[in-house]
Amino acid sequence: GVRFYHEKVIDHYERPRNVGSFPKSDPDVGTGLVGAPACGDVMKLQIKVDDSTGKIVDVKFKTFGCGSAIASSSFMTERVRGMTLEQASQVKNTEIAKELCLPPVKLHCSMLAEDAIKSAIKDYKSKRDAKAIQIPSAEPTPAQATA
Ligand code: FES
DSSP states (O other): OOOOOOHHHHHHHHSOSSBSOOOTTOTTEEEEEEEOTTTOOEEEEEEEEETTTTEEEEEEEEEESOHHHHHHHHHHHHHHTTOBHHHHTTOOHHHHHHHTTOOGGGHHHHHHHHHHHHHHHHHHHHHHHHHHHHSOOOOOOHHHHHO
């Protein structure tokens, strides 16, 4: 049957923001790849983090899914840009659903975006921790310590 979408959904669907991807091997990139078992839709969301500030400086997504899932991921990329990881991990699907006026049957589409950002943050953190173990921060030399 014909479905009616809110204009904000249509806008993000017609002109999705930040479509694309970063190389997964980039140490500053966190990748979240999640799927919705109910419908089989898949969303990939990637964040690029500035190591020194801990802030998300860039975001990209690719979504194989319905219009609401595409709109939700597009909205999410705009929402979390410039945020700290802590702030970004607190963006709830209910906020997206409300902003895009998603009907109850489409709530899981926005949930995909929440899952994706959380998973991207987790991936970035685990990469960063692995890096920290490999490259221990240099001890100050005696000359530096007394300078
Ligand atoms: Fe499943 Fe939208 S219908 S993500």
